[in-house]
Amino acid sequence: MLNLKSLGVVALVGLLAGCTTNIQAMKAVEATGSPFTKALAEEYRAIVTDETDEYDWPDADYYAQKGLKAAAGEVVQPEELANWDLPAEWAGDLAEGRNRLMVALESGARDSHPDLAARAQGRFDCWIEEAEENHEAAKIAACRNDFYSALEQLEAAMKPAAEQAMAEPAMPSSYIVYFDFDKSTIRPDGQTVVDQVVSDANKIGTPPISVTGHADRAGAEDYNMALSLRRADAVRDALIKGGVAADQITTAGRGEDEPAVPTADGVREQANRRVEIIIQQ
DSSP, rough: OOGGGSSSHHHHHHHHHHHHHHHHHHHOOOOSSSSSHHHHHHHHHHHHHHHHHOHHHHHHHHHHHHHHHHTTTTTOOOOGGGGSSHHHHHHHHHHHHHHHHHHHHIIIHHHHHHHHHHHHHHHHHHHHHHHOOOOOOOHHHHHHHHHHHHHHHHHHHHHHHHHHHSSOOOOOOOEEEEEEOOOOOOOOOHHHHHHHHHHHHHHHHHEEEEEEOOOOSOOOOOHHHHHHHHHHHHHHHHHHTTHHHHHHEEEOOOTTOSSOOOOOOOOOOGSSSSSEEEEOO
């Protein structure tokens, strides 16, 4: 985040004045919108209070801006790893945590369990901020543990509802493999999804499988189309390696045209860097 020591006196005064405006607004704002955005605004209010108490004005201001958007009813996303200068020791754990959080959020958790979903997102954003600073082990651990506690409760709460909605145990019709920014290499969490697809497909027999690659809106449109195809091909190759016949699989690329989370051009978004796999039943 922004280093105050690098600023001149005049610039520093101006920055702090702007920060204070957002921080004071966040402390006083009355949230509107859905139960999720209201709860999320309270999570960011707590982060702003903590960062203000530590005189960390840039981070307090940053989360105040996110909190004000949530308070106005906007669904803001969990923090992107690429936007933070994270120590290598935390990057993998944070990526795995964010992936699980996004799966829950995109599966309807914001509507079905708004308080737990907001708690999980707020504690994830707390964790990533403390991990970047990386000088208070107790605070990092507290944010991380609170995040996983909320996430595990959220996943457990959603599971019975999903099971009750099925007349009998059934496989998901679609699966999602997420990718790192500008990469088409399958991550360990993505390989777990591929392995599940192989297992589920084998239970049916030899079903047709569609594999569709996507990219976020950072980068040129033509490049993102090619990147989405590379991601689809990577998943196809992994399925074949797992034992799925090549003639069962069809691939396609959508580039940046069908985002899971709409963003402005040039914005990086983990949820949009994905391959969607569908077993045709």
